[in-house]
Amino acid sequence: MNTELNTDKIAQLLNRSTQQLDTRIVSALNLARNNALNNQRAYAPAYAHAHSHGTARWTHWLMPHSTQQWIAGGLLVAAIIGGANFWHHAQEQQISELDVAILTDELPIEVFVD
Amino acid sequence: MRNSLIAVFLLLCLTNPANASAGSWRELTPAQQEALAPLSQQWDSLPELQRNRLLETAKHYPRLTHEKKQRFQSRLTAWSKLTPEQRKAAREKFHAFSKVPAEHRERVKQMVKQNQAIAAQPPASGIPTTTPATQP
Numbered sequence: 001m002n003t004e005l006n007t008d009k010i011a012q013l014l015n016r017s018t019q020q021l022d023t024r025i026v027s028a029l030n031l032a033r034n035n036a037l038n039n040q041r042a043y044a045p046a047y048a049h050a051h052s053h054g055t056a057r058w059t060h061w062l063m064p065h066s067t068q069q070w071i072a073g074g075l076l077v078a079a080i081i082g083g084a085n086f087w088h089h090a091q092e093q094q095i096s097e098l099d100v101a102i103l104t105d106e107l108p109i110e111v112f113v114d
Numbered sequence: 115m116r117n118s119l120i121a122v123f124l125l126l127c128l129t130n131p132a133n134a135s136a137g138s139w140r141e142l143t144p145a146q147q148e149a150l151a152p153l154s155q156q157w158d159s160l161p162e163l164q165r166n167r168l169l170e171t172a173k174h175y176p177r178l179t180h181e182k183k184q185r186f187q188s189r190l191t192a193w194s195k196l197t198p199e200q201r202k203a204a205r206e207k208f209h210a211f212s213k214v215p216a217e218h219r220e221r222v223k224q225m226v227k228q229n230q231a232i233a234a235q236p237p238a239s240g241i242p243t244t245t246p247a248t249q250p
Contacts, residue, residue, distance in 0.1 A: 092166075092167065092170055093170065095167060095170075095205065096167060096170035096171045096173070096174070097174070098205045098208060098209065099167065099170075099171045099193070099201075099205070100171050100174040100178075100186070101208060101212075102189075102193070102204060102205065102208050103171070103185065103186045103189045103190065103193060104178060104182035104185045104186050105185075105208070106223055107222075107223060107226055108189075108226070108230075109189050109192060109193060109204065111207075111226060112203075112204040112205075112207040112208050112211070113196060113200055113203070113204050114200060114203055
């Protein structure tokens with residue numbers, strides 16, 4: 001028996017099951033869904049509905065949803081920018097030290113230039 | 115909250131010291147102008163990256179000996195005329211050469227000095243460089 005299920009198969013199963021549900025259960029589920037949606041922020045269902053497929057799911061998942069997540073993301077970005085700056089500065093310093101060494105060495109620069 | 119965080123990130127990006135631009139010749143400090151004096155004429159036309167690197171290099175100038183200061187200034191113009199690729203290759207060669215054992219480095223230096231001495235010598239005497247005028 002093939003037990004592999006993907007999201008499409010699950011969706012099909014759920015659709016078939018809902019068609020077989022009692023009307024009262026369907027209306028109760030509808031009511032619960034509407035209540036849940038009403039408790040969400042205004043942008044959330046619109047965003048989720050508008051981008052329910054493809055890469056938008058990932059961007060939605062990656063987007064911070066709380067202040068703590070925003071702060072953590074901010075700190076991460078700040079750390080990345082700071083690290084990149086430090087690395088760039090260290091590299092430029094190394095280059096300038098080499099340049100001074102070449103310009104002041106006993107050997108003329110022609111020796112090192114093609 | 116989000117907006118303020120985004121503003122902080124943008125500020126961080128804008129205040130990135132790597133983005134600091136080198137000014138015109140007149141905007142340089144007297145110490146920078148002294149170190150980079152041979153480039154005073156072409157400074158304003160040099161690419162920004164090169165100017166930034168030269169300014170970094172000029173920071174070392176005050177600590178150099180008199181002899182090294184002279185070498186630095188005499189080579190600066192030739193150095194600035196090289197292409198970025200040539201300068202990069204020169205740095206790589208110099209770095210590789212600095213890893214060579216001191217004994218070998220000294221030998222190379224002696225060879226270069228000998229070649230320079232030969233090149234600096236005037237043409238051998240006894241060989242006329244121009245044909246003498248013929249008597250009528």
